[in-house]
Amino acid sequence: MSGKNWDRVPIDAQSVEAPLSLAAVFLVVTVGSDKAALSKVASVLGELDDLVKNVGFRDLSGRLSCIAGIGADLWARLSPDRRPRELKAFAPVKGPVHSAPSTPGDLLFHIRAERSDMCFEFERILLDSLGSSVTVVDEVTGFRYFDARDLLGFVDGTANPTGLDLPASALVGDEDVEFAGGSYIVVQKYLHDLGAWAETPTHVQEEIIGRTKIDNIEIDDDDKPRKSHKSLATIEDDAGNEFDILRDNMPFGRPGQKEFGTYFIGYTRYLWVIEKMLQRMYVGEPPGAYDRLLDFSTPHTGTTFFAPTRPTLQKLADGAQG
Structure with a gap:
């Protein structure tokens, strides 16, 4: 859904609009409780763009980028008087069969590039810079799988907004002027029972997902009592206006450990959109008719962040060091 007065939103957002990459790292850390740890983290956040440039210059075609997302608890420490309107901790969701847990995380670093070695080198230097001020609580290395498919064999991210709809869907607008250009981020690490x-017939898989497996065509299930993943993840208001989010999901796995998963990451202008999507998936619409994909995919993490604009990130860093 496109927002009004979009020309009033700053153009200095973090690289949320960067195209889908071949490689990614999702790094979630917590920050030590002492002032020294906070000051160190703030210093690194303030120098993040320089670090991206220092590593990225080695191959400009590698398109290295990094988005920093800040959790609600850390935001309160960095800026106790001002915060994005909707920012709060991830709310766990309890359904009749499946649940979505809430897990710790003060900072998210979403690292993307066309080369896995660039993601690796950036993360290595980043963690060296942060040192003992942070503790890594989750680290996932993602990869692009064939023609943008997940490990379940279906194309992922088809419904992503494009053109002017992308910033209007993913970046805060004039409804929260002080934080316009920022983006709410929700992450969940799902593990699949491949x-x-x-063993599930292809036609049943397609009914669960809501798209054909080979050619990625939407299946109309509006008249069916049990909705597909596609339908449950589509959010509309009472007037029928659809609210999009930007997904940059990535497959990950370790076949030797029987680990196969999808790292869900959603950027959104309105946090309530993803919250409603998760309620529909886990509780069901109508209640009880939950997303059947959850019978095969289990969430192990759930955390919410806010990625401010670059100037706001710099102000937070300067304030914590002052």
């Missing part, structure tokens, strides 16, 4: 999925 054995059970492989």
